[in-house]
Amino acid sequence: MANKVSCASRISAGLSVRNMTQADLCRKTGIPKSAMSQYVNGGLVPRQDRTFLIAAALDVNEAWLMGFDVPMERSEAKQALLKYIDSLSDDQASFCLRVLKAALEEKK
Secondary structure: OOOOOOHHHHHHHHHHHOOOOHHHHHHHHOOOHHHHHHHHHOOOOOOHHHHHHHHHHHOOOHHHHOOOOOOOOOOHHHHHHHHHHHOOOHHHHHHHHHHHHHHHHHHO
8 A cells, every 4th residue: 555645734734725824724724823833743643523624725626635646736616616605505505405315315
């Protein structure tokens, strides 16, 4: 099995590519500076929920951020979906969530 790149390396690379600082990333994600510093320095690996927040803020693929050998960029469909999600009201988001859950249940 090929070695994965560390999440810390990928966060640093994402920051560089997006021309962002750790402080910028903390503001966009709501993650405390102390935790972000641990993630960037490799002292801690972010939990799944924080991995998602970081990937969304950096606009990178979550699997890439976790160190897997996949393209850095998100798929176009996911990018478009995330842009729509950000503009939804709470009621609209709840409705969409119910529809998505129902669609996934039908798929099973």
